[in-house]
Amino acid sequence: MSTKSREYLFGTQIKMSAERAKEARKEADKLACEAWNYRMLGYKGPAQPSPTIGDAINGGYLYLEVRCLGCDTNQSVALDIIRRSKTTPVHELERYMRCKDCSQVRGYPYKRSKLVALRLTKISVGHPASTWWPGER
Numbered sequence: 001m002s003t004k005s006r007e008y009l010f011g012t013q014i015k016m017s018a019e020r021a022k023e024a025r026k027e028a029d030k031l032a033c034e035a036w037n038y039r040m041l042g043y044k045g046p047a048q049p050s051p052t053i054g055d056a057i058n059g060g061y062l063y064l065e066v067r068c069l070g071c072d073t074n075q076s077v078a079l080d081i082i083r084r085s086k087t088t089p090v091h092e093l094e095r096y097m098r099c100k101d102c103s104q105v106r107g108y109p110y111k112r113s114k115l116v117a118l119r120l121t122k123i124s125v126g127h128p129a130s131t132w133w134p135g136e137r
Contacts, residue, residue, distance in 0.1 A: 029059035036090070037117045041130055047091035047115050053079050054086030061118035064090060065130055068099035069112040074129035075099075076122045091115065 032051045040047065051059070056079055063076040082093065094115050102110035121127045 026058055026060075029055040030061075031059075033059045033061045033118050040115065040117050047094065048089075050089045050091040051118075052087050052089055053082065053084060053093075056090060056118050057086070060120060063119040063122055064093065065116040065119050065123065066094075066097050067114045067116050067129075068102060068110075069114060070099055070102040070110055073099070073101070074116060074123060076119055078122075079118075090118065 029051065033056050036050050039045070056062075056064075062079055064079055065074055065076050067074050077093075077097070079090075084093070094113065095111070097113040097115075098109045098111050099113060102112075117130045119127075119130070123129050
C-alpha cells in the first residue's frame, strides 16, 4: 500500500499561496508609492518616510522626477540604474541629485534639487512633468 506524497497533496496549495503573496506585495508596493506621490504633490512633502527603491520598482514606478531649484526644470531619473542598494529609501537620493546644466554654468556640482514624485514613465511630450498643486501651470 502506498500513500500520496506530501508534495502531491500540498504542492499546488503552496504554489498558489506563494503567487497570491507575490501579487499582494506588488499591490502593497504600488499603493505605498501612490500614497507617497499624493503627499509629495499635494503638500510638497515631507519626503520622509518614503518607499524603498526596490518597492518602487516592484510597484511599477521606474522613474523619479526631480526639480532643479536653480533653473526650475524637471528631470526624470531611472531607478533601476542607480548604484544604491534596493533597500535605500527614495528620500535619501535627494542629496545626490545634481543638475547637469546648472553645474556646467557654475563650474561646480550644483546640488539644489527637490524630489517631486515617482513616475511610471519618463518625462516626455506625451507625459509632461507633474504639477505640484492645482493651478500651478
